[in-house]
Amino acid sequence: MHIIGAGGHAKVIVEIILESNFKIEGIWDENPDLIEFMGYPVNGNFKSFMEKIIPNEAIIAIGNNGIRKKLGEQLSNNKGVAIHKSSVVSSSASINFGTVIMANATINAHATIGKYAIINTNASIDHDCHLGDYVHVSPQAGLGGNVTVGEGTHIGLGSSIIQGITIGKWATIGAGAVIINDIPDYAVVVGNPGRIIKYNKRHDEQ
Numbered sequence: 001m002h003i004i005g006a007g008g009h010a011k012v013i014v015e016i017i018l019e020s021n022f023k024i025e026g027i028w029d030e031n032p033d034l035i036e037f038m039g040y041p042v043n044g045n046f047k048s049f050m051e052k053i054i055p056n057e058a059i060i061a062i063g064n065n066g067i068r069k070k071l072g073e074q075l076s077n078n079k080g081v082a083i084h085k086s087s088v089v090s091s092s093a094s095i096n097f098g099t100v101i102m103a104n105a106t107i108n109a110h111a112t113i114g115k116y117a118i119i120n121t122n123a124s125i126d127h128d129c130h131l132g133d134y135v136h137v138s139p140q141a142g143l144g145g146n147v148t149v150g151e152g153t154h155i156g157l158g159s160s161i162i163q164g165i166t167i168g169k170w171a172t173i174g175a176g177a178v179i180i181n182d183i184p185d186y187a188v189v190v191g192n193p194g195r196i197i198k199y200n201k202r203h204d205e206q
């Protein structure tokens with residue numbers, strides 16, 4: 001497996017890959033001064049990765065949803081996923097390529113997770129949820145059944161989304177928020193009950 005990005009998020013992903021008995025084939029990062037990461041040589045930047053490798057097994061280990069989208073769109077043949085062995089993923093759930101499922105996360109029946117998503121430590125995605133591409137569900141966040149989350153949205157640490165809610169694309173749900181109403185695209189929402197405090201810029205970079 002190739003790892004794109006060598007920061008804190010990548011440390012967790014490298015450990016998931018190793019614990020799953022996959023081999024780390026290469027580490028790639030934009031910082032030219034970074035020559036080693038977790039005992040592995042850093043091979044070069046994303047451009048050199050694309051030039052040298054036929055990228056079919058890679059994880060974009062970058063937390064920023066917009067950057068994951070930008071890079072992910074260039075990896076058309078990528079089939080890499082990283083799923084921690086302690087996570088519980090229903091056999092009727094579907095996980096698209098590029099996605100990372102971290103320790104103790106649970107994904108229940110008939111949920112669907114888009115590509116290059118992050119389901120972080122202890123997150124809980126209940127039955128029939130549909131999460132778009134490039135979504136990040138942070139540690140300890142909980143989604144009730146039938147929740148829909150649009151492309152690129154970030155669900156913050158420890159937030160709770162009640163069943164049946166629809167959250168739009170490129171929205172941000174603040175840490176600890178409790179979402180009891182549908183949330184429009186780009187909205188930044190905090191508190192209990194969640195209230196919109198502003199909107200993200202209407203492009204993919206956040």
Ligand SMILES: CC(=O)SCCNC(=O)CCNC(=O)[C@H](O)C(C)(C)COP(=O)(O)OP(=O)(O)OC[C@H]1O[C@@H](n2cnc3c(N)ncnc32)[C@H](O)[C@@H]1OP(=O)(O)O
Nearest residue numbers: 138139155156157172173174175176177188189190191197
């Ligand atoms: C493994 C990992 O580390 S995964 C990391 C996951 N990270 C997260 O989940 C963090 C999620 N981010 C947040 O909660 C952020 O605070 C955001 C995105 C909601 C807002 O951040 P910013 O845009 O920088 O807003 P800012 O800090 O200026 O706060 C704006 C107002 O909202 C309030 N606010 C910000 N975040 C929250 C929150 N989570 N809950 C309640 N109120 C909040 C602030 O107190 C402030 O209120 P004021 O105007 O009355 O002073």
